[in-house]
Amino acid sequence: MKDSLDPGGYTLPPTLDAQLAALWSEDHFAVDGSDLGFLNMCIAAARPALILEIGTATGLSTAALAVMQGHHGIAGTVRSYDLRDVLWFDETRAVGDLVPEVAGAEAGRVQLTSGVTALAVAQDVARDAAGMAFIDASHQHPWPLLDTLLLLPLLAPRAPVVHHDLQLYRNADNPVGVGPKLLFDQLAPAQRAVASDLGLGVADVRTPSRSAADNVFLMWRREALGRQGRELSRGLLLPWTLTDPLEPALVAQIAERLRAHYPGEVARNFEIGHARFCDAQARAAARVAPPLRGLRARLGRA
Ligand SMILES: C[S@@+](CC[C@H](N)C(=O)[O-])C[C@H]1O[C@@H](n2cnc3c(N)ncnc32)[C@H](O)[C@@H]1O
Numbered sequence: 559m560k561d562s563l564d565p566g567g568y569t570l571p572p573t574l575d576a577q578l579a580a581l582w583s584e585d586h587f588a589v590d591g592s593d594l595g596f597l598n599m600c601i602a603a604a605r606p607a608l609i610l611e612i613g614t615a616t617g618l619s620t621a622a623l624a625v626m627q628g629h630h631g632i633a634g635t636v637r638s639y640d641l642r643d644v645l646w647f648d649e650t651r652a653v654g655d656l657v658p659e660v661a662g663a664e665a666g667r668v669q670l671t672s673g674v675t676a677l678a679v680a681q682d683v684a685r686d687a688a689g690m691a692f693i694d695a696s697h698q699h700p701w702p703l704l705d706t707l708l709l710l711p712l713l714a715p716r717a718p719v720v721h722h723d724l725q726l727y728r729n730a731d732n733p734v735g736v737g738p739k740l741l742f743d744q745l746a747p748a749q750r751a752v753a754s755d756l757g758l759g760v761a762d763v764r765t766p767s768r769s770a771a772d773n774v775f776l777m778w779r780r781e782a783l784g785r786q787g788r789e790l791s792r793g794l795l796l797p798w799t800l801t802d803p804l805e806p807a808l809v810a811q812i813a814e815r816l817r818a819h820y821p822g823e824v825a826r827n828f829e830i831g832h833a834r835f836c837d838a839q840a841r842a843a844a845r846v847a848p849p850l851r852g853l854r855a856r857l858g859r860a
Contacts, residue, residue: 559604559716559778560751567602568595568753570763571629574622577660579764586656587647588618589694589722589774595761596753596774597692598626600718606689607634610712612676612705613695613722614640614654617668621660623692624667634689636668639679641695643672676708677811683712694722699799700831702737703744704812706777707787711819713779721777724752725770734799742775744793751776787820791827798835 570578570591582590589597601609601623609623620638627634638654645651654670661668671678676695691713693705702721709719724742726735742750752772753759760767780786804812809832816825 559718560776562603563599563751563756564602565599565756565758567599568758568761570594570598570765571625574625574629575763575765578622581660582765586616586618588616589622590767591763591765592753592761592767593722593774594622594765595763597623597720600690600720600776601626602630604690604718605630605632606717607632608683608688609634609636610679610683610688610691610709611636611638612693612709614638614670614672615645617654617657617670618660619692619694620654620668620670621657621665624661624664627667628664634667637679637682638668638670639674639676640672641675675808676705677815679709679712680815685711686714688713689717691717691719692722693719697723697726697735697737698801699737699740699796700794703741703790703793706741707790707816707820707824710779710783710786715779715781717779719777719779721775723773724775725773734801736799738775740793740796744790745777749777783819784821787824791820791824794827794831795834798831800836803836804832
C-alpha cells in the first residue's frame with residue numbers, strides 16, 4: 559500500500575480547497591488541509607468504492623471524502639458513524655450538519671449513522687467489502703485500536719486505514735488522547751506511513767493546516783488478518799486511558815465480535831486489558847507490593 563502512494567496526490571480538488579479555505583475554522587474540530595491532502599493521496603492510490611469513517615462530528619471530513627471520491631471518478635459511497643446524535647461542542651446542532659454544504663452535488667454519496675460505535679458497521683458492510691477507512695473518533699486508548707480491529711475484517715486486503723490525531727499525545731492539556739500514538743508505535747515502520755516518510759511537509763493547499771506535522775498516519779489491512787489482529791491486540795495490554803468505563807454489555811459485544819473474526823488471543827487480550835485497566839477490584843486484587851505508606855513505615859521514614 560505504502561509503495562503505491564503518489565506524492566502528486568498530496569493536494570485537494572480545487573473547488574473543495576476553495577470552499578474549505580473560506581469555511582474551515584478551528585471551531586469545527588475537524589481535519590485540516592494537510593490531513594485532507596493525505597486522505598486524497600490515499601484515495602487516489604486505493605480508488606475505494608466504499609469508504610468507512612468512524613467519527614463524523616460536523617461531517618466536514620465525511621463530505622470532503624465524498625468530494626475527493628467523486629473528483630477521482632470513483633462511483634461509490636462514504637459511510638460515516640458517530641457515537642452521538644448532536645455535536646459535543648454544540649448540542650443544538652445535529653451530527654453531520656455540514657455535509658450538504660461541503661459535499662454539494664456529491665452529498666448523495668454520504669450515509670450517516672449516529673448513536674453507534676464501530677460495532678454497528680458490520681450491520682451495513684460485508685466482510686472484505688470496503689476499500690478504505692478513516693478513524694477519527696475517541697482518541698482515548700484503546701478506542702483507535704478497537705475501531706481498527708472492528709473495521710479490518712470489513713476491509714479488502716491492502717485497503718488503507720488512516721488515523722487522525724497522531725500528535726494529540728503531545729498536547730499538555732489532553733492527558734488521555736494517546737490512543738493514535740500507542741497504535742502507531744505498535745506497528746513496525748514497514749507497516750505504517752506518515753507524510754514526512756514521503757518527504758512531504760505541510761500540504762500546498764489553501765485550506766489551513768495546523769502547525770502539527772504528520773498528524774495523520776496510514777496503516778492497511780494485511781492479507782493475513784488473523785496474524786495482524788494478534789499482533790495489534792498486544793496493544794490492548796498496555797495502560798488504557800478511558801475517562802468513562804465501558805458498559806458490561808459493550809464489553810461483551812466487543813469480545814464476541816473479536817472472537818468471531820480473529821484467533822482467540824485477540825478477544826482474550828481485550829478482556830485482560832479491560833480487567834487490568836478498567837476493573838478497580840481486579841487491580842486491587844493484583845497488588846503484590848505493600849501500599850507505599852506501609853513500605854515507608856518499614857523503611858523508618860515518615
Ligand atoms: C474529532 S471528532 C470527528 C471530526 C471529523 N472526523 C472531522 O474531521 O470533521 C470525533 C467524533 O467522534 C465521536 N466519537 C467519540 N467516541 C466515539 C466512539 N467510541 N465511536 C464512534 N464515535 C465516537 C464524537 O461524538 C465526535 O463527533
